[in-house]
Amino acid sequence: MIYKVISKTEFSKFIDALVKHNNAYGPQKVDTGTGGKPIYQFMPVKSADEIDFDYSVTHSSAKHFFLPFRDDLSRFTFEDGNWEQEVRYEAPPLILIGLRPCDISAINMLDEVMLHGPYPSPYYLARRKNTFIIGMDHLPLPDCFCKSMNRHTVNHGFNLFCSDIGDKYYLSINSSKAYSFLKEFMIEEPSYEDNCLLIERRKTIKHSFETNIEVTGLPVFLDIEFDSPIWQKWGDKCLSCGSCAMVCPTCYCYSVEERFDVDLKGSSRQNHLYSCNLLDFAQVAGGHNFRPRNGDRLKYRYYHHYRGFAANDNQQICVGCNRCGRACLADINPKDVINDLRLERESCMICVSPSPDRT
Amino acid sequence: MNHLGFKIDKVKIGSFDFTCCEGCQLQLANKESTLPAFLGLLDIRNFREISSERHDDYDIALVEGSITRSDEVERLKAIRAQAKVLIAFGTCACFGGVNNLKNKIPQDEAVKVVYGDKKVETMPSMKISDIVSVDLMIPGCPVSKAEVERIVVGVVTRSPNNLPKYPVCVDCKQKLNTCLFDLGEVCLGPVTKAGCDAVCPTGKTPCLGCRGPSDDMNFPSFIQIVKEKNLSLDEMQEKLAFYNGFADYLDHES
Ligand code: SF4
Numbered sequence: 001m002i003y004k005v006i007s008k009t010e011f012s013k014f015i016d017a018l019v020k021h022n023n024a025y026g027p028q029k030v031d032t033g034t035g036g037k038p039i040y041q042f043m044p045v046k047s048a049d050e051i052d053f054d055y056s057v058t059h060s061s062a063k064h065f066f067l068p069f070r071d072d073l074s075r076f077t078f079e080d081g082n083w084e085q086e087v088r089y090e091a092p093p094l095i096l097i098g099l100r101p102c103d104i105s106a107i108n109m110l111d112e113v114m115l116h117g118p119y120p121s122p123y124y125l126a127r128r129k130n131t132f133i134i135g136m137d138h139l140p141l142p143d144c145f146c147k148s149m150n151r152h153t154v155n156h157g158f159n160l161f162c163s164d165i166g167d168k169y170y171l172s173i174n175s176s177k178a179y180s181f182l183k184e185f186m187i188e189e190p191s192y193e194d195n196c197l198l199i200e201r202r203k204t205i206k207h208s209f210e211t212n213i214e215v216t217g218l219p220v221f222l223d224i225e226f227d228s229p230i231w232q233k234w235g236d237k238c239l240s241c242g243s244c245a246m247v248c249p250t251c252y253c254y255s256v257e258e259r260f261d262v263d264l265k266g267s268s269r270q271n272h273l274y275s276c277n278l279l280d281f282a283q284v285a286g287g288h289n290f291r292p293r294n295g296d297r298l299k300y301r302y303y304h305h306y307r308g309f310a311a312n313d314n315q316q317i318c319v320g321c322n323r324c325g326r327a328c329l330a331d332i333n334p335k336d337v338i339n340d341l342r343l344e345r346e347s348c349m350i351c352v353s354p355s356p357d358r359t
Numbered sequence: 360m361n362h363l364g365f366k367i368d369k370v371k372i373g374s375f376d377f378t379c380c381e382g383c384q385l386q387l388a389n390k391e392s393t394l395p396a397f398l399g400l401l402d403i404r405n406f407r408e409i410s411s412e413r414h415d416d417y418d419i420a421l422v423e424g425s426i427t428r429s430d431e432v433e434r435l436k437a438i439r440a441q442a443k444v445l446i447a448f449g450t451c452a453c454f455g456g457v458n459n460l461k462n463k464i465p466q467d468e469a470v471k472v473v474y475g476d477k478k479v480e481t482m483p484s485m486k487i488s489d490i491v492s493v494d495l496m497i498p499g500c501p502v503s504k505a506e507v508e509r510i511v512v513g514v515v516t517r518s519p520n521n522l523p524k525y526p527v528c529v530d531c532k533q534k535l536n537t538c539l540f541d542l543g544e545v546c547l548g549p550v551t552k553a554g555c556d557a558v559c560p561t562g563k564t565p566c567l568g569c570r571g572p573s574d575d576m577n578f579p580s581f582i583q584i585v586k587e588k589n590l591s592l593d594e595m596q597e598k599l600a601f602y603n604g605f606a607d608y609l610d611h612e613s
């Protein structure tokens with residue numbers, strides 16, 4: 001890693017040059033919600049002034065740049081009673097600007113799942129390798145809880161990371177490509193003062209979190225709570241609408257569909273991002289549904305995120321961005337669900353023996 | 360036709376309109392890029408939007424519109440007797456559609472508003488399944504041509520072709536739309552069957568549920584959400600009643 005500083009005006013020039021001739025996306029205000037709340041998304045940008053550098057967070061994550069909501073896995077062509085399959089992995093170069101530490105952490109987790117398992121995804125790899133990521137730090141929103149998940153900082157998985165230290169950005173340069181682009185612009189060695197400002201900035205961020213979730217021992221705890229009535233309580237509210245999974249940076253569940261061309265001369269096999277909350281996610285041939293109740297489906301989404309799957313070394317795959325909570329119309333969010341579970345256990349009256357002292 | 364060594368038969372199809380705007384049938388003649396290929400899958404026996412030929416040996420009947428006259432009842436029964444598969448085609452056919460709005464007022468009053476003093480026979484609007492059994496529903500006002508293509512291709516190739524079970528929100532989120540609830544509006548997306556690619560919320564108008572309820576949708580929670588967000592329950596009721604797709608749920612409430 002190389003550390004430099006750049007003035008904000010110079011940074012703007014750098015971004016301008018970068019996005020002008022490239023396929024680039026950055027945060028943009030797309031709407032104003034009730035109560036004047038700005039709503040941001042990663043949108044295509046062609047110049048620096050189209051980017052809202054001081055945005056809060058985007059409503060949807062950057063996941064779909066790597067795992068498109070609908071993706072052609074292969075094309076088939078039929079001719080003379082025979083068929084041929086064509087698979088394409090190539091992805092055009094892409095620049096993503098303004099990703100938050102949680103966003104980048106989420107991509108690092110997707111790397112684990114998509115690249116480091118027994119069946120690495122060549123589709124994902126092509127996109128990941130061809131994407132240039134510029135991260136930016138920010139002060140958390142009141143409902144962000146990435147610090148609880150230890151994802152409020154990130155030290156890899158990006159090309160360049162910018163910390164806001166007032167008139168300048170403190171740059172962590174993590175790729176030679178980023179460095180060679182930046183060399184064309186006025187960048188400087190960080191001064192003693194810049195270093196102090198960076199440490200201050202990090203401290204301020206760290207102390208600005210208003211939402212904390214107790215996640216220590218959560219996997220074991222969830223095992224114990226598997227049959228808790230709490231799941232159906234929240235499930236009764238759940239609309240099974242999948243919004244949480246669509247906006248979540250780490251939900252990667254999908255379904256595969258075959259789609260014929262109307263002329264029957266070809267077809268495509270498509271990957272469609274799905275959600276374990278959707279009614280037929282666990283429906284199998286013959287019509288049996290392993291999870292017909294919304295409480296069960298909701299539970300499995302939480303188990304995947306906080307208890308972990310063997311596929312990702314039982315790692316918790318939630319980064320604490322609370323996008324799911326913000327998108328959920330029924331106000332189902334990790335903080336309340338997990339606290340509810342803990343509360344239920346802690347106020348359990350069945351066992352009368354006193355808890356052992358903490359040591 | 361032959362496909363990968365399997366013999367494939369064209370679908371002998373008839374299309375029939377009842378009380379409606381014929382917008383759904385017109386959709387079939389749309390999407391020019393795939394129109395020849397689409398027509399290539401069909402043996403059109405009876406379809407006035409597309410061909411002037413009239414035959415009565417169709418297997419599949421697309422039935423569009425709702426039923427509002429006694430002669431329509433008889434015609435529908437004859438179609439049912441002929442068709443192996445009867446498809447309720449479009450929202451009017453599936454649920455009654457916009458036509459059902461007239462059921463809320465006395466029928467002679469409805470006639471007066473539209474036709475003045477002219478004598479017109481009419482009765483309260485009914486959906487197709489009120490009169491004959493329906494094998495498949497393709498909802499939508501109008502139907503989505505892409506979805507109809509998938510279903511017809513599925514029938515021809517004998518491959519599964521299901522409508523989505525999940526609600527409109529899934530597609531809406533995939534389009535990165537701003538949720539209309541965040542803009543202070545009641546949208547029926549969370550309780551409505553997907554498949555339209557969320558066209559309405561993508562155009563910033565709330566979903567009015569033309570595709571009817573999604574499978575196993577959570578109506579009590581939906582009402583609760585509208586209440587908790589201090590949005591108008593009357594507006595919600597009005598939207599739910601608009602296409603008549605939620606009649607069962609509304610009756611339940613009152
Ligand atoms: S589960 Fe929720 S909080 Fe966790 S990463 Fe996904 S969207 Fe963010």
Ligand code: SF4
Pocket residue numbers: 237238239240241242243244245277298324327328329330331332
């Ligand atoms: S938890 Fe919320 S966002 Fe997720 S499926 Fe249920 S209602 Fe939809």
Ligand code: SF4
Pocket residue numbers: 379380381382383384423424449450451452456457499500501502
């Ligand atoms: S469903 Fe809509 S488009 Fe189709 S016939 Fe009825 S009113 Fe017309």
Ligand code: SF4
Pocket residue numbers: 243527528529531532536537538539540546547548549557560566
């Ligand atoms: S706008 Fe409507 S369809 Fe879209 S997410 Fe919101 S409620 Fe669902």
Ligand code: SF4
Pocket residue numbers: 499500527551552555556557558559560565566567568569570571
């Ligand atoms: S968004 Fe709703 S009203 Fe609009 S086409 Fe789709 S189902 Fe019909």
